[in-house]
Amino acid sequence: MAQQPTQQWSCTVSTDSEQARKHDEVTLAVTLSNTKFDQLSEADKETVYATGFDYQYHTVNMLLQDAINKAPGSNTRQFSFEVPDLKDADYEIDVTVKAKGDWKGQGDPLAGLTPPKYDIKQSTTLSVARPTEIEARVTLQRSFAGPTDDRALWTAIRNRTAAIGFERYRKFIDCVFCGVPIDINMLGAAQVNFRPIDRCLDPIDATDRTDKRQLSIYGPYAYSVLKLATQAFLTLESGVVIRDPPGKPKIFDLEKERIRLNDFSLELSELKKELGTYLGPADHLPYLDRIVTNLITLDNADVKEVLPYCLGVLQHRLTSPSLIELIWSYWLEEGMLVQTMNAIARRFQNRRGSPNDPLAELEFDPLRPLNNLIWGFIQDEYNRLTVPRRAHEYQHHYGLSLLGKAVSDLNPADSRSKFIEAFHNMLSASARFFKEDSDTTVIADAFPLLNALQEVHLILAEGAHNQFGDLTWTARAEMMTIQWMLARPEMKEFLRGRYMVPYQEEWMGAVDSMKRLQGWTDTTVTHFYELAVTGERVLLSIRYGDWSDIENIEDQAKTWARSWKPEIQRYIHAYRTVTGVDLAADIVDTRDAATRYVQPSVLLKRRLVEQISAMSRPSNGPGLVAARVSGSTALPKPGRPELPAYRKET
Numbered sequence: 001m002a003q004q005p006t007q008q009w010s011c012t013v014s015t016d017s018e019q020a021r022k023h024d025e026v027t028l029a030v031t032l033s034n035t036k037f038d039q040l041s042e043a044d045k046e047t048v049y050a051t052g053f054d055y056q057y058h059t060v061n062m063l064l065q066d067a068i069n070k071a072p073g074s075n076t077r078q079f080s081f082e083v084p085d086l087k088d089a090d091y092e093i094d095v096t097v098k099a100k101g102d103w104k105g106q107g108d109p110l111a112g113l114t115p116p117k118y119d120i121k122q123s124t125t126l127s128v129a130r131p132t133e134i135e136a137r138v139t140l141q142r143s144f145a146g147p148t149d150d151r152a153l154w155t156a157i158r159n160r161t162a163a164i165g166f167e168r169y170r171k172f173i174d175c176v177f178c179g180v181p182i183d184i185n186m187l188g189a190a191q192v193n194f195r196p197i198d199r200c201l202d203p204i205d206a207t208d209r210t211d212k213r214q215l216s217i218y219g220p221y222a223y224s225v226l227k228l229a230t231q232a233f234l235t236l237e238s239g240v241v242i243r244d245p246p247g248k249p250k251i252f253d254l255e256k257e258r259i260r261l262n263d264f265s266l267e268l269s270e271l272k273k274e275l276g277t278y279l280g281p282a283d284h285l286p287y288l289d290r291i292v293t294n295l296i297t298l299d300n301a302d303v304k305e306v307l308p309y310c311l312g313v314l315q316h317r318l319t320s321p322s323l324i325e326l327i328w329s330y331w332l333e334e335g336m337l338v339q340t341m342n343a344i345a346r347r348f349q350n351r352r353g354s355p356n357d358p359l360a361e362l363e364f365d366p367l368r369p370l371n372n373l374i375w376g377f378i379q380d381e382y383n384r385l386t387v388p389r390r391a392h393e394y395q396h397h398y399g400l401s402l403l404g405k406a407v408s409d410l411n412p413a414d415s416r417s418k419f420i421e422a423f424h425n426m427l428s429a430s431a432r433f434f435k436e437d438s439d440t441t442v443i444a445d446a447f448p449l450l451n452a453l454q455e456v457h458l459i460l461a462e463g464a465h466n467q468f469g470d471l472t473w474t475a476r477a478e479m480m481t482i483q484w485m486l487a488r489p490e491m492k493e494f495l496r497g498r499y500m501v502p503y504q505e506e507w508m509g510a511v512d513s514m515k516r517l518q519g520w521t522d523t524t525v526t527h528f529y530e531l532a533v534t535g536e537r538v539l540l541s542i543r544y545g546d547w548s549d550i551e552n553i554e555d556q557a558k559t560w561a562r563s564w565k566p567e568i569q570r571y572i573h574a575y576r577t578v579t580g581v582d583l584a585a586d587i588v589d590t591r592d593a594a595t596r597y598v599q600p601s602v603l604l605k606r607r608l609v610e611q612i613s614a615m616s617r618p619s620n621g622p623g624l625v626a627a628r629v630s631g632s633t634a635l636p637k638p639g640r641p642e643l644p645a646y647r648k649e650t
Contacts, residue, residue, distance in 0.1 A: 008034065010033045019129050022085050050077075053100060055075055056095070056098070057095050064126075091127075097116075097122075149274070151274065155242055156323070159243065164238065164480075169483075177225075230484075240275070261559075284319060328476065329472070329475040330394050340511045344359070345377060393475075396415065398416055399419045403604075427571065433449050437562070450556060497516070520608075523578055578607075
């Protein structure tokens, strides 16, 4: 007798909608199939569904699983649930159908059926799409600018300028000379070990108390060693590279870089790879590649990187130019950093600065290190850059002038007379672009900014000659040592100033305190510091970017502007605070345009005259101003400076 075939069970699971949206009601339905089951009436089938099987639903998405579990009847063959807030995607929902117990004693219609031996499994796909009305937001977003090949260079500039900041420099000096237990690897250098110098003198008698005295291996040359350490620090930290060292101060924030570049999937490894691609196989910046091809004394087919004594090009300046800009030194000089140290050095030599010297009580004891360092600073004066030397270079680089007795007879051979106009026009064009770019109803035009960037780039390139590399480096190193000495505890005891002011770096309080003592400008050095840091970063990105390439498109300027928006906006604000000129304001008068291009030093002197005039006006209380400056500690009354005549160019 032939054996009857086994009844095979199968099932399907379906949704009542091919595509769902948030808060939509979706119905899941399981349909079973079997040879005998298919012959039953609909009522009998529902009885089998309800009494003969259990239903379990599962999905990997936790939000969707939670919505299914909370739905009424989620353990039945058919139920409805509300779609949660899901991303646009396809979600797979699995169902497992299990037979309940033994059907033989259950009566019709279960008695006539054979339960499945194994669980029945099936799945379906739920497509989720967000509401179509949300797509209207696209029309109110700022215009798209694709990623450009130079964006990694902007990150490298920010990374390296932060790496040579004062806090890292101070930690480096402490680590090298004071044995502070910090990780030297954070500075990008190998671990440095110093061994004590072996004694080479006569053996010391046990009764001789000289063995109780620790000899100083530096003596009056401590400042020279500090200079050498500063040079080593700059050598280790300058260059075109992106590093994310551990510890503090933090010099790299990947999240902020993602916001700047509008790429939230960006990783550090990707940025490093992009920088390597931008530099190319020769490991040169495209801008410098153009320069090398124009060097007529070199064979372009065989350009060798050599030492300073050989024919060729300097390796470190071609493959890893120092990301240091002289404008950093200019603005800190205008902020009275160097003048503060010079006033201290003059008083250290017991030289009176005025009949009523405000530094009369400045006394550094010889038991602490600062006394020895200032001695070396004064003795090394003939090795340092003079004010006229720096002033000539400010003129050569940027056409920026200093005012004062030390620079009254400058006679520059070459000056970038159009730099101030070009740079300030570029900043103004950036401000207009930011305003348009923030208005989502306008497509911002970046071509005027692109042309302005090219103009500034060419002017900067014209000034990159003669002392360009060495003087910029030397000025930076000298001013960093000054900052370090002004941040010393011995200096804070006399010049710390107002303790409640949140200075960004420790040396700033001494400079502001000195300015008040000497009757200099009352504008805090914080604004000059911001001009120095942000101005350096912006100009580095213009100097070393390939802006002379005629194939540049509008996206080059858009990406640059969005990446450097924080620095540009802070520079414009600090410049207005320091000089009174708003570079972002619309020009409604020809006099506004003329003022925008006036030398910053002239504007600073005008502000100083206004400050002195305001202090000299009669007040409601007679004798109030005189009382402030009377007595044995009265400050010398500053003379009324004469302003250089400004003639508008025709």
